[in-house]
Amino acid sequence: NTVFSYSFGKFVTNVAWEFSTGMPYTQVFGFDLAIQLPQEHPMVDAGSARTLFAQPYGERLPAHHKLDVSLSRSFDLSETVSMETEAGVMNLYDRNNIFYFDLNSLQRVDQDPFMPYISFKANIN
Numbered sequence: 001n002t003v004f005s006y007s008f009g010k011f012v013t014n015v016a017w018e019f020s021t022g023m024p025y026t027q028v029f030g031f032d033l034a035i036q037l038p039q040e041h042p043m044v045d046a047g048s049a050r051t052l053f054a055q056p057y058g059e060r061l062p063a064h065h066k067l068d069v070s071l072s073r074s075f076d077l078s079e080t081v082s083m084e085t086e087a088g089v090m091n092l093y094d095r096n097n098i099f100y101f102d103l104n105s106l107q108r109v110d111q112d113p114f115m116p117y118i119s120f121k122a123n124i125n
Contacts, residue, residue, distance in 0.1 A: 014088075016068045022061035027054040028103055051103060064097035064111070066090070084121040091115060 004015040033047035040047065070088025077083055091097070094114035101108055 010073050012072045014068075014070045014072070017065065018068075019063070019065040021063050022098075024057040024060050025101065026056050027059045028052070028106065029054045061098050061101070064095070066095060066097060066111075067092040080125045082123045082125075084123070086119045086121075087117070089114065089116045 001019075002017045006013050029052040031049065031051055034050050035042050035045060035047040068088065068090045069092055070086055072084060072086040075083045075085070090112055091114050096113075097111045099109045099111045
C-alpha cells in the first residue's frame with residue numbers, strides 16, 4: 001500500500017494505491033455423487049453430493065490493485081459543533097479485482113467497481 005496526503009488551505013487530498021499478489025487457493029477438480037455401498041443402491045438412491053479438489057493451495061488468484069482518491073474539508077459550525085465532508089472515488093480506474101471464487105456456483109466475485117462517494121460527519125464536543 002502507498003498512501004499520499006496533501007493539505008492545501010482548508011482542504012486535504014488523499015491518494016491510496018493498493019497492490020497485492022494473488023492469494024493461494026485450492027482449485028475445484030469436479031463434482032460427483034457418492035454412493036455408500038452396500039447401504040445405498042445406485043438404481044434407487046441418488047447419493048450424496050461432494051466436491052472434488054485438486055492439490056491443496058496449488059493455484060493462485062490473480063494479482064489485484066486499485067487507486068482511491070478523496071478530497072475532504074472541515075467546517076466549524078459553532079464552538080462545539082464541527083462537520084467534516086469528503087468526496088472521493090474508490091477504484092478510480094475501474095479494474096476488476098477478484099474478491100473470492102464461489103465454489104457452489106463456480107462464479108468469480110469481484111471487489112467494488114468504480115464507486116464515487118460523498119460523506120458527511122458531525123462532531124459534537
